[in-house]
Amino acid sequence: MVRKVVRGFYAVAHAVKLCRPNVICAYPITPQTEIVENLAAMYANGELENCEYITAESEFGAASILVGASATGARTFTATCSQGLILMSEVLWNAAGMRLPIVMVIANRSLSAPLSIWNDHQDSMAMRDACIMQVYVENNQEAHDMIPQAYKIAENRDVMLPFMVCMDGYKLTHAYEPVDLLDQETVDKFLPPYDPPIKLTTKDPLTFGCYAPPHCYMEFRVVMQRAMERAKKVMEDVFEEWAGLTGRNWGGLIATDHMEDAEVAVVAMGSVVGLVRDVVEEMRKEGKKVGLVKIRSFRPFPVEDLRKALKDVERIVVFERAVSFGHEGPVAMELKSALFGHSDAKVYSFAVGLGGRDIPKQLVRKCIEKSEEIEPGFYFEGVKDFEEVIV
Numbered sequence: 001m002v003r004k005v006v007r008g009f010y011a012v013a014h015a016v017k018l019c020r021p022n023v024i025c026a027y028p029i030t031p032q033t034e035i036v037e038n039l040a041a042m043y044a045n046g047e048l049e050n051c052e053y054i055t056a057e058s059e060f061g062a063a064s065i066l067v068g069a070s071a072t073g074a075r076t077f078t079a080t081c082s083q084g085l086i087l088m089s090e091v092l093w094n095a096a097g098m099r100l101p102i103v104m105v106i107a108n109r110s111l112s113a114p115l116s117i118w119n120d121h122q123d124s125m126a127m128r129d130a131c132i133m134q135v136y137v138e139n140n141q142e143a144h145d146m147i148p149q150a151y152k153i154a155e156n157r158d159v160m161l162p163f164m165v166c167m168d169g170y171k172l173t174h175a176y177e178p179v180d181l182l183d184q185e186t187v188d189k190f191l192p193p194y195d196p197p198i199k200l201t202t203k204d205p206l207t208f209g210c211y212a213p214p215h216c217y218m219e220f221r222v223v224m225q226r227a228m229e230r231a232k233k234v235m236e237d238v239f240e241e242w243a244g245l246t247g248r249n250w251g252g253l254i255a256t257d258h259m260e261d262a263e264v265a266v267v268a269m270g271s272v273v274g275l276v277r278d279v280v281e282e283m284r285k286e287g288k289k290v291g292l293v294k295i296r297s298f299r300p301f302p303v304e305d306l307r308k309a310l311k312d313v314e315r316i317v318v319f320e321r322a323v324s325f326g327h328e329g330p331v332a333m334e335l336k337s338a339l340f341g342h343s344d345a346k347v348y349s350f351a352v353g354l355g356g357r358d359i360p361k362q363l364v365r366k367c368i369e370k371s372e373e374i375e376p377g378f379y380f381e382g383v384k385d386f387e388e389v390i391v
Contacts, residue, residue: 315371316346
């Protein structure tokens with residue numbers, strides 16, 4: 001491994017190259033464009049062996065091409081975000097139902113309207129019911145490390161589902177960080193060639209994604225649910241193997257800090273975790289019993305891990321980067337469901353940083369302290385005075 005200061009999109013592209021994909025297909029959209037631009041340059045320079053790089057006419061087209069390629073046994077990759085992900089969505093539901101282990105990076109970006117190119121999690125959250133695995137990374141080293149792990153998890157015969165590596169647009173994709181770049185020998189040792197259990201071939205014709213009448217449709221959904229449930233154990237095993245191989249342990253489905261004696265737990269995902277961790281550390285130095293729970297895997301949702309981590313806390317403060325309109329933040333919704341009957345903790349859901357709005361350290365602290373005084377519920381924080389808002 002070699003440590004270099006690189007931007008997030010290069011860290012991702014380098015890791016993808018080392019995973020030896022057979023087909024890369026993408027359509028450019030800010031802020032993921034430079035991920036596939038770097039891969040295109042690698043392809044043009046002959047660095048991608050046994051690989052076809054295809055520029056599609058749209059994200060819908062890119063996903064469709066990868067469905068066909070994956071069904072024939074190819075290891076595939078794409079990257080997208082925001083409106084591009086929504087345009088892909090019809091095809092990605094098909095990819096999940098056809099059990100195709102397509103790996104994609106989502107450079108999280110707000111959805112229109114109004115138009116925004118900045119970061120929140122509304123795009124990937126809109127896909128949470130599609131039977132696609134979702135892992136949210138905190139920094140560019142974790143994003144780099146997740147690519148080989150994503151392939152190994154997705155291609156496991158007990159799983160065989162698409163995988164989203166979600167990294168915050170701009171906050172990570174365009175940020176320079178020192179990254180320990182993997183080498184080909186390490187990745188080859190960890191990630192075997194893709195060997196699909198079944199694939200399309202002229203020698204043994206099959207049908208993928210065919211018509212399913214009512215007498216058999218539900219059974220497909222049952223096996224998809226079971227595959228997602230099995231993915232939890234596969235993820236844990238792969239994460240542990242990676243830690244042993246590289247010495248970098250990012251945790252399991254969740255990661256925790258100072259939860260042994262915590263009375264207040266702060267729950268977050270993505271790049272905001274680093275900021276929240278700093279605030280938690282400061283508050284602990286002041287004698288406050290605050291802990292951090294970083295959710296890494298949003299799908300499959302880490303129900304058992306969260307019950308264990310949060311069983312003794314009095315309050316839970318959730319930082320949301322998306323909204324399930326008409327209800328509350330999606331992370332708090334899932335968390336409350338997981339803890340029902342297992343915890344009496346009060347849950348406070350704070351939507352922050354939507355549309356890329358800055359999240360100052362003082363705002364994080366304010367939300368944690370505010371939970372002592374207000375009723376549990378869902379709140380927008382960092383919003384202008386009501387009189388200034390167009391309603």
